[in-house]
Amino acid sequence: MGSTGAMGSATKQGGKVDSELACPVSPVVDIVFSRWTTPILWTLHEFGRQRFVELQRNIRTITPKVLTQRLRQMERDGLVVRTYHPEVPPRVEYEISELGRSLAPIFAHLAEWSAENLRKVERARQEFDTADEQASALR
Amino acid sequence: MGSTGAMGSATKQGGKVDSELACPVSPVVDIVFSRWTTPILWTLHEFGRQRFVELQRNIRTITPKVLTQRLRQMERDGLVVRTYHPEVPPRVEYEISELGRSLAPIFAHLAEWSAENLRKVERARQEFDTADEQASALR
DNA sequence: CGGTATCCTGTCGGATACTG
DNA sequence: CAGTATCCGACAGGATACCG
Numbered sequence: 168m169g170s171t172g173a174m175g176s177a178t179k180q181g182g183k184v185d186s187e188l189a190c191p192v193s194p195v196v197d198i199v200f201s202r203w204t205t206p207i208l209w210t211l212h213e214f215g216r217q218r219f220v221e222l223q224r225n226i227r228t229i230t231p232k233v234l235t236q237r238l239r240q241m242e243r244d245g246l247v248v249r250t251y252h253p254e255v256p257p258r259v260e261y262e263i264s265e266l267g268r269s270l271a272p273i274f275a276h277l278a279e280w281s282a283e284n285l286r287k288v289e290r291a292r293q294e295f296d297t298a299d300e301q302a303s304a305l306r
Numbered sequence: 307m308g309s310t311g312a313m314g315s316a317t318k319q320g321g322k323v324d325s326e327l328a329c330p331v332s333p334v335v336d337i338v339f340s341r342w343t344t345p346i347l348w349t350l351h352e353f354g355r356q357r358f359v360e361l362q363r364n365i366r367t368i369t370p371k372v373l374t375q376r377l378r379q380m381e382r383d384g385l386v387v388r389t390y391h392p393e394v395p396p397r398v399e400y401e402i403s404e405l406g407r408s409l410a411p412i413f414a415h416l417a418e419w420s421a422e423n424l425r426k427v428e429r430a431r432q433e434f435d436t437a438d439e440q441a442s443a444l445r
Numbered sequence: 446c447g448g449t450a451t452c453c454t455g456t457c458g459g460a461t462a463c464t465g
Numbered sequence: 466c467a468g469t470a471t472c473c474g475a476c477a478g479g480a481t482a483c484c485g
Contacts, residue, residue, distance in 0.1 A: 190345035192416045194424055200339035202457075206329035219467050233458055235468060245430025256466045257465085266426055273419060276412050277331045285333055287405055291384025341477075358447050372478055374448060395446045396485090449484075456477090463470075 198244055199270060203229060203237045208246065208263065212271060216262035241267070337383055338409060342368060342376045347385065347402065351410060355401035380406070 199205065203226075210225045211217065217225070223234060238261060241247040246267035252258040338344070342365075349364045350356065356364070362373060377400060380386040385406035391397040 190348035191420055192344050192348060192413055193341075195416050195420045196339045196341075196344050198427060200335045202332075202335075205331050205335050209329035209331060223467095228459095230459060230461095231468065232460095232470090236457090243431055243434040244427050245434075246427075251467095257468090259467060266423060266430070269423060270419065273412065273415050274331055276415060277334050280409065280412060281330055281334045284405060284408060288337060288383050288385075291405070292382055295382040295384075362447095367479095369479060369481095370448065371450090371480095375477085390447095396448090398447060447485095450482080452480085452482105454477105454479085457475090459472105459474080461471085461473105464468085465466100 198246075201237070203233060204241060204246075205274075207234075207237055207241065208267060208270065209274060211247065211261060211263040212268065212274070216260050219259050219261070222261065246270075337385075340376070342372060343380060343385075344413075346373075346376055346380065347406060347409065348413060350386065350400060350402040351407065351413070355399050358398050358400070361400065385409075 250260045389399045
């Protein structure tokens with residue numbers, strides 16, 4: 168790959184440019200990898216079209232407020248499709264869009280990486296932490 | 307590491323973790339995809355072993371404090387190797403570890419996804435926003 | 446050079462309560 | 466049911482200054 172120049176195209180000006188310049192992945196990160204978007208996307212992908220409450224039940228610790236916020240953002244970004252059925256009681260269904268679904272292989276890779284390497288990270292942490300203790304014991 | 311509270315995974319209280327249950331990807335997200343870890347990892351991967359100041363120059367908008375913080379976390383997680391040369395003036399070099407390098411294919415996929423789909427996201431946003439304007443104009 | 450030490454704020458997310 | 470309305474705390478991250 169090109170070194171300095173080729174990557175992200177310096178199209179934008181402003182604060183965010185540099186991290187984008189340094190890393191074409193950053194924009195995707197902002198869109199897809201926040202605390203809750205990942206679980207939501209995953210759940211939607213796993214269990215298919217779901218109502219608001221179903222999502223809430225499948226992602227137990229999420230609050231309705233946050234669920235709404237993330238869902239709105241993802242809808243705005245075109246990752247999720249919201250369907251409102253004007254009935255009584257109201258019914259709203261969320262499903263993953265095609266764009267959202269195009270992330271599936273990446274998620275799969277991530278899950279795979281996790282299965283293979285999460286342990287290593289944990290071990291590295293332990294080593295680092297105990298080494299740290301020893302270091303501060305020397306003082 | 308995690309932002310608020312316990313991140314996409316480890317609320318250690320109850321034992322079972324809901325978002326983890328819902329999404330095996332969350333732990334990886336916490337480790338790899340924060341605002342700065344991605345650019346740092348990318349830069350390290352692209353330009354190889356670098357000194358602190360070089361990293362600072364390559365990722366222009368990052369402040370030394372944050373760079374240190376992220377670097378420490380990544381070192382602790384075993385993604386980055388820090389080498390201290392006790393010279394005058396001091397010299398410290400950072401390089402990506404093997405574990406860190408194992409993320410490269412994922413980053414490549416992400417960059418690819420970005421190149422193909424970022425536009426779509428932007429278009430979706432515009433549509434959503436203008437539709438929103440129209441909707442609120444009706445009220 | 447390679448960081449620390451402070452101070453400060455923006456934003457995410459949690460808790461709780463309340464509607465159409 | 467599907468949210469909205471508030472209040473609030475926590476922390477990543479920015480700005481600035483200083484040190485071995």
